[in-house]
Amino acid sequence: MSNLDQFRTETRVWLEENCPESMRKPMADESDSVGGGRNPTFKHPDQKLWMDRMAAKGWTVPTWPTQYGGGGLDRDEAKILGEEMSRLQCRTPLQGMGISMLGPALLEYGSEEQKSQHMPKIASGAIWWCQGYSEPGAGSDLASLQTKAEDMGDHFLINGSKIWTSGADKADWIFCLVRTDNTGSKHHGISFLLFDMTTPGVTVKPILLISGRSPFCETFFDDVKVPKENLMGERDKGWTIAKYLLTHEREMISGLGRGSKKKFCESAVDAIGLENGRLADTVLRTDIAKLELNILAFSKTMERVGDETKSGKGLGAASAIFKYYGTELNKTRCELMMDIEGEQALGWEGDNYKDGLMSRTWLRSKGNSIEGGTTEVQLNIISKRVLGLK
Amino acid sequence: MPLVLNEEQSMLKDAAAGFLAEKAPVAALRALRDERNADGFSRDLWQEMAEMGWAGIAIPENYGGLDYGYVGLGLILEEMGRQLTVSPMQSSVLVGATLINLAGNDAQKQALLPAIAEGKLLVSLALQEGRHHRPAHTALTATANGDGFSLSGEKVMVLDAHVADKMIIAARTSGEAGDTAGVSLFLVDGDVQGLSCERVIMVDSRNAGKVTLNNVVVSKGDLIGELDGGMAVLEKALSIANIGLSAELLGLCLQSFETTIEYLKQRKQFEALIGSFQSLQHRAADMFAELELGKSMVLAALQAIDNDDDDLALMAAATKAKLCEIAENVTNETIQMHGGIGMTDEYDMGFYMKRARAAQQTFGDYSYQLDRFACLNGF
Ligand SMILES: Cc1cc2nc3c(=O)[nH]c(=O)nc-3n(C[C@H](O)[C@H](O)[C@H](O)COP(=O)(O)OP(=O)(O)OC[C@H]3O[C@@H](n4cnc5c(N)ncnc54)[C@H](O)[C@@H]3O)c2cc1C
Ligand SMILES: Cc1cc2nc3c(=O)[nH]c(=O)nc-3n(C[C@H](O)[C@H](O)[C@H](O)COP(=O)(O)OP(=O)(O)OC[C@H]3O[C@@H](n4cnc5c(N)ncnc54)[C@H](O)[C@@H]3O)c2cc1C
Numbered sequence: 196m197s198n199l200d201q202f203r204t205e206t207r208v209w210l211e212e213n214c215p216e217s218m219r220k221p222m223a224d225e226s227d228s229v230g231g232g233r234n235p236t237f238k239h240p241d242q243k244l245w246m247d248r249m250a251a252k253g254w255t256v257p258t259w260p261t262q263y264g265g266g267g268l269d270r271d272e273a274k275i276l277g278e279e280m281s282r283l284q285c286r287t288p289l290q291g292m293g294i295s296m297l298g299p300a301l302l303e304y305g306s307e308e309q310k311s312q313h314m315p316k317i318a319s320g321a322i323w324w325c326q327g328y329s330e331p332g333a334g335s336d337l338a339s340l341q342t343k344a345e346d347m348g349d350h351f352l353i354n355g356s357k358i359w360t361s362g363a364d365k366a367d368w369i370f371c372l373v374r375t376d377n378t379g380s381k382h383h384g385i386s387f388l389l390f391d392m393t394t395p396g397v398t399v400k401p402i403l404l405i406s407g408r409s410p411f412c413e414t415f416f417d418d419v420k421v422p423k424e425n426l427m428g429e430r431d432k433g434w435t436i437a438k439y440l441l442t443h444e445r446e447m448i449s450g451l452g453r454g455s456k457k458k459f460c461e462s463a464v465d466a467i468g469l470e471n472g473r474l475a476d477t478v479l480r481t482d483i484a485k486l487e488l489n490i491l492a493f494s495k496t497m498e499r500v501g502d503e504t505k506s507g508k509g510l511g512a513a514s515a516i517f518k519y520y521g522t523e524l525n526k527t528r529c530e531l532m533m534d535i536e537g538e539q540a541l542g543w544e545g546d547n548y549k550d551g552l553m554s555r556t557w558l559r560s561k562g563n564s565i566e567g568g569t570t571e572v573q574l575n576i577i578s579k580r581v582l583g584l585k
Numbered sequence: 586m587p588l589v590l591n592e593e594q595s596m597l598k599d600a601a602a603g604f605l606a607e608k609a610p611v612a613a614l615r616a617l618r619d620e621r622n623a624d625g626f627s628r629d630l631w632q633e634m635a636e637m638g639w640a641g642i643a644i645p646e647n648y649g650g651l652d653y654g655y656v657g658l659g660l661i662l663e664e665m666g667r668q669l670t671v672s673p674m675q676s677s678v679l680v681g682a683t684l685i686n687l688a689g690n691d692a693q694k695q696a697l698l699p700a701i702a703e704g705k706l707l708v709s710l711a712l713q714e715g716r717h718h719r720p721a722h723t724a725l726t727a728t729a730n731g732d733g734f735s736l737s738g739e740k741v742m743v744l745d746a747h748v749a750d751k752m753i754i755a756a757r758t759s760g761e762a763g764d765t766a767g768v769s770l771f772l773v774d775g776d777v778q779g780l781s782c783e784r785v786i787m788v789d790s791r792n793a794g795k796v797t798l799n800n801v802v803v804s805k806g807d808l809i810g811e812l813d814g815g816m817a818v819l820e821k822a823l824s825i826a827n828i829g830l831s832a833e834l835l836g837l838c839l840q841s842f843e844t845t846i847e848y849l850k851q852r853k854q855f856e857a858l859i860g861s862f863q864s865l866q867h868r869a870a871d872m873f874a875e876l877e878l879g880k881s882m883v884l885a886a887l888q889a890i891d892n893d894d895d896d897l898a899l900m901a902a903a904t905k906a907k908l909c910e911i912a913e914n915v916t917n918e919t920i921q922m923h924g925g926i927g928m929t930d931e932y933d934m935g936f937y938m939k940r941a942r943a944a945q946q947t948f949g950d951y952s953y954q955l956d957r958f959a960c961l962n963g964f
Binding site: 336467476478534536542566570575 | 713715716717718741742785786787788789790793795853854855856862864865913917920921924925927928929930931935938939942943946950951952953955956
């Protein structure tokens, strides 16, 4: 225990000395998050400073092995780091699909060369990754994907297109599901490829979201040559990797359900006021109380599953509910936020309305129960795989 | 009155549907948004609508209207909801003309109603002051000034504020915020000295402005209705306004719903139409059931206006609450059941969700109306 106490003390001191003041308040929206990449954008120089300092310690990816740019922390230490960061309200220094999705898959399925080539660059924020899974005809039925990879001896030749590729217009590399064999069942013949987005034949067209922002794209592949060594895992058996990666995507998205630093009910009191110690809007009060209760219960469940995993019980069955429950909670939270803020939430432009921050956040949240596998797909997984209902 | 449309009403509804689908579909709203149109609506189209009698549909004949009643107005609003048509129908006809007709004296009605009916005059109500609709909390000060008053304060969510020729300002002439008595309504010109208006681009791509009054001088002649007695007429006008908005929400929901059902019949995943998945089927069936309830409430509430029923306030609160509930569910389901494509700006369904939100929050949202419904029921 004393080792951990010492770790906590050192961590606290280090964070206090190294986390810039401006990185100690919650992000206002997606644009405040740092994704790195070859052409990184930093809204504020402190973002770069904070990312670089954390990366130097390996704490952008605390649990990854040190030889791949990680912090080499065990679960207990990582939990302490997380707690100390929340205590100071430190922002996550670097975010993205590289860190939360590809990295874990590389660790599990990547070759030594692939790990050494890609993981340090993910950890330092040098390379931004995007996910090429969905296609126009393959959404929920991901395994029916048709983007073709032909074996040309020393390379694969890729033809086809992906859709809803988040960040493809900014990404440097893509992890992409392609079809290398069309003869067996649809789950057979899928391969997992890594390639550079600047490879000739890759074009990207941004798609505007209902929030008025444009974080996702159509991605086209026209005779794109990808070297054979960029294949991850076994050829034709990429579905297993694809699914493994999806469990990490789900985990990442379900974090939304935990809620923000500022308690939701405090915003309501600010906006609506109290009457005899109770929120002046009695109907909304009940709805907010229900949501706060569920956020609490959800956080406890995440904590329980985390502790069960640590004690070696493996991922509990409860983990299947995270993506479903967390994203539905976030959607409800945004609906209630709109109710709470009233007129202020309806603005779309202008300084008085923070350029529509609230309404745009609300609209963006509607994608949470679609991206990373829809709510319906999650419920199917729970009922079929966990409950055995077929 | 039976809860069915008569032949004439059905014809009006069909005609409105055809006209709006052709002239004012979602694409028109999209164009107004993308070109950042200065008015936020098409004045030419509004003239056409006025020529068909829509702007005067609920205005009495002796004041230049059709005297066709609120069922007629509601049917048009429902069809406008389907197409997300932008026009001053809500601000000037549903609310402005209604208030003047309810509370104005004969001279005021003569001066204003025919002009509204012709589509030549836009009148908007300036009521809300904080983030939420709380009419009794009106605080905008009216200080006695010789024979009249001097008005100072701020209003938000003033529909079509930046194009309104005249505004009806709810002001406090006695008592304090929270008192039902002591609110008075004054008619002012949109460009009167001391009034400034900030156009706000809203989530639904319409404009509900912020209006600031700084010692705006009004006379007794500008008073609409009785001094200190504005709340009673305001409440009635707001009941009518909320029923009209419910009709619009109904149309909007029906269109979203029907589009979704079509999509469920077209989109295939797992070698099956997604409409064959029972989890979606049951939710679609549930929406159908809710929408049927919504239709009944809207029609009954519109008829209650025309019949001047005693329970108008209760019907209004109930109908708006019900339609808010339905709209939130239907617009969310629409996007969810479309998957990724539902999240794109290029697809129209996002516009429906955005308009639904704004309409829900205009003149009292779900929780306001539900609370009011409970109060009116005595608990
Ligand atoms: C904001 C956002 C970001 C995204 N980012 C990425 C990305 O970076 N990379 C990437 O590859 N993809 C991305 N996606 C795509 C996402 O994974 C797909 O949209 C999702 O898997 C659903 O596929 P679809 O859009 O084709 O919808 P469909 O699969 O067509 O689904 C339509 C509806 O049918 C339902 N449905 C389908 N099958 C069943 C079933 N068996 N039972 C019950 N209901 C069913 C769905 O749940 C949904 O409600 C993103 C999506 C969004 C919204
Ligand atoms: C965005 C997204 C996220 C997802 N996340 C997860 C996840 O975290 N965990 C998870 O388990 N699934 C995940 N899936 C896959 C999801 O479970 C399936 O798409 C869905 O349940 C339908 O099953 P199916 O694809 O196996 O196709 P179906 O046609 O419904 O299934 C056909 C049959 O093949 C079987 N099968 C499944 N996998 C294989 C395989 N690799 N090889 C051979 N047969 C197989 C199935 O059990 C089933 O009996 C995700 C899918 C999407 C689109």
